[in-house]
Amino acid sequence: MPQNIEKTEAVMTAAPVIPVLIVEDPAKAVPMAEALVRGGLPAIEITLRTPRALEAIRLVAENVEGAIPGAGTVLNEEQYEAALAAGSQFIVSPGATPALLDVADKHDVPLLPGAATASEVMYLLERGYSRLKFFPAEQAGGASYLKSLSSPLxxxxxxxxxxVTLDKAPDYLKLQNVLCVGGSWIADAKAIASDDWAGIEERARAAATLRG
Known part of the structure; x- marks a missing residue:
C-alpha cells in the first residue's frame, strides 16, 4: 500500500522539531521523553544505534503519556518488525531500498524514508511515498538545495x-516543502547521560516555538 499520508503528517506536524536521540541507557528514556513532551515535542525518534534502543522505545511507549515514540536508523525487515513490536508509532530510515519499502507496505505504522537526490525522491514518489526525510541535510546541500527541489518535485x-541546529532550523522551516526538521541538539548524549532533564525541557520549549 502507499504511504499513509495522514498518519505520517500527524507525526511530522506534531511540532516543528523531531528530536533524534541516541540512548545508551534505557533507564534514562522515560525521564528524557517526559522532559521532551513537557517542552512541547511529542514525536521522539530513538535511533537503533545502541544495543538497548528497542528497550528504550518500549519504556517510552508504555510509560510516557503524550509521547509519540518512533524508531530511527531502521535498515531492514528485522529491525522494522522489532521496532513495531517495541511500540514504535513511526519508523525512520536514512535511505530506502525496495526490500524496506516492501516491509513498510505491509504495515499501517508510517515509514519516513530518507532521500538526498532528485532521483531518490522520484523513486519514492513512484512507490507512493511523498513525505520524506532529507538526509544528510547539511552535507547534501542544505536549505538552498532543498528549496531547489520544491518546484520540480x-x-x-x-x-x-x-x-540541523537551532540556528539553521529556521532556514528549513520557512521552505514550502518542509513540514518539520529532525535534530539532536535538544537532547544530545551528554545531556542524557548527565540527567539534564531541565535543560532538555528548556531546549524543547525553544524548538517548539520555531514555527508559528
Missing part, C-alpha cells in the same frame, strides 16, 4: 535531518 514534503 512539488509533491514531496520533507523532514531535513543531519547537521
Amino acid at each position: 512539488a509533491g514531496a514534503k520533507f523532514c531535513p535531518t543531519g547537521g
